[in-house]
Amino acid sequence: MRHNKKFNHLGRTADHRAALLSNLACSLIEHKRITTTLAKAKALKKFVEPLITKAKNDTTNSRRVVFRYLQNKEAVKELFTNITVKVGDRPGGYTRVIKLGTRQGDAAPIAFIELVDYDENMAKAPKAEKKTRRSRRGGKKAAEEAPKAEETATEASAEEAPKADAAAEEAPKAE
Numbered sequence: 001m002r003h004n005k006k007f008n009h010l011g012r013t014a015d016h017r018a019a020l021l022s023n024l025a026c027s028l029i030e031h032k033r034i035t036t037t038l039a040k041a042k043a044l045k046k047f048v049e050p051l052i053t054k055a056k057n058d059t060t061n062s063r064r065v066v067f068r069y070l071q072n073k074e075a076v077k078e079l080f081t082n083i084t085v086k087v088g089d090r091p092g093g094y095t096r097v098i099k100l101g102t103r104q105g106d107a108a109p110i111a112f113i114e115l116v117d118y119d120e121n122m123a124k125a126p127k128a129e130k131k132t133r134r135s136r137r138g139g140k141k142a143a144e145e146a147p148k149a150e151e152t153a154t155e156a157s158a159e160e161a162p163k164a165d166a167a168a169e170e171a172p173k174a175e
Helices: 014-031 038-055 060-070 073-087 120-124 139-174
Strands: 033-037 095-102 109-115
Touching: 014 033, 014 038, 014 060, 014 073, 014 109, 033 038, 038 060, 038 073, 038 095, 038 109, 060 073, 073 109
Parallel strands: none
Antiparallel strands: 033 109, 095 109
């Protein structure tokens, strides 16, 4: 039975799984976005988010703890200098997993995982205004009737204009 066994073993031994997640985490920290399988992305999210939280407190002990998991000096340096500056005020949720579909060869579900504060496209993109749905009912008839309605409106205003001019001329004569 698998009662209360929550994490995904990813079909690997414990040492192989630790090395895999460490390498994925270093790549994520270095490149800010990586593409991998959905299961690995979800496992990486659980692996890397506590490390980013630990990195918010820049002490010697926290650097040693993070280095124990990552085993990469450049990744630790990048995490403590650049990434924690951007995520310093964020209470959690440092990564985002977005599904991309399936891989051609083995139909494995593919996703990319990225650091939330480093995605320029989502951060800068203003929300688009909602477009009203246009009904297809009566589309051609309404399009044909609209120019006719405009023509009749211009003809009516053209007829009213001379009447108004004549009324304006008559008013001063009455005084």
